[in-house]
Amino acid sequence: MISKKMKYAIKALVYIAQHSKENSSVKTNDIASKAIIPKKFLEQILLELKKNRIVNSRQGSMGGYYLMKKPNEITLAAIYRLCEGPIALVSCASLNYYEPCSDCVDEATCKIKFALIDIRQKTIANFESITIATLI
Amino acid sequence: MISKKMKYAIKALVYIAQHSKENSSVKTNDIASKAIIPKKFLEQILLELKKNRIVNSRQGSMGGYYLMKKPNEITLAAIYRLCEGPIALVSCASLNYYEPCSDCVDEATCKIKFALIDIRQKTIANFESITIATLI
DNA sequence: TTTAAATCCTACTTATTCTGTAGAATAAGT
């Protein structure tokens, strides 16, 4: 199960994609009330999405958030990595966040590792097939 | 990422599958020391695997654990559900543990739900393709 | 029948993560 953070992130991105017209931005307040997300929690999430260049923002009274990428370029995989961490089920099966298992007996012959690398590949493919565009 | 509990469960099941001969059982102590798993934690995990009829046990000095199913009948999906809960990423996309989202705006038209039901199906297929037999 | 060795059971602990809140600083438009 994903965290509420990730669910809110998805809902917020979908909302922004649906409600931003040409050169416009969407306010945190609107997203929070319409998509039913605790506002102060949402602020933090949007800030993190901004740090990762998925959205950008304008401050001030005409401010708000807007997407920095096309909806079909924002994949579930990217959101997952941001909110939940590595997609791999164990660190030794991760490409970007590889770490040996502290309780590993023999990594070279560990069949669990190879099986979970296979799962990771399939999961990434699944997660990349879904984007904000498919959720609008 | 899976919990240590689940990783230990997998390792223990693999160890039992590898080391139980005809009518024999495997001791917690052996599993713990050879597979590098904290013993008291492992006890709890094996107890839970027993409650779920994946393993069975004998008490006493010749006691220990043995598989209740064939290795190829113990799927990653079953172990996951036992250790981590539902496979679905959100409760509203779960079949066995369905619950509506508390923050849902309109479930009937929620595209996130449908996308995550799709992900669930694919994940289940992936998790069922791996069994203890493939990890021996 | 006693004893040793194993599982079984319940409770507790410690650290971390999750899910938010609070409040002030900063920026921009009117």
Add this chain to the structure above:
DNA sequence: ACTTATTCTACAGAATAAGTAGGATTTAAA
């Protein structure tokens, strides 16, 4: 200046993770 937004940092309460502790129970063998 004033209003309205984002930005930043800190904090708090609850839940979960990852074990530990200690004894009760069961069984086989001496």
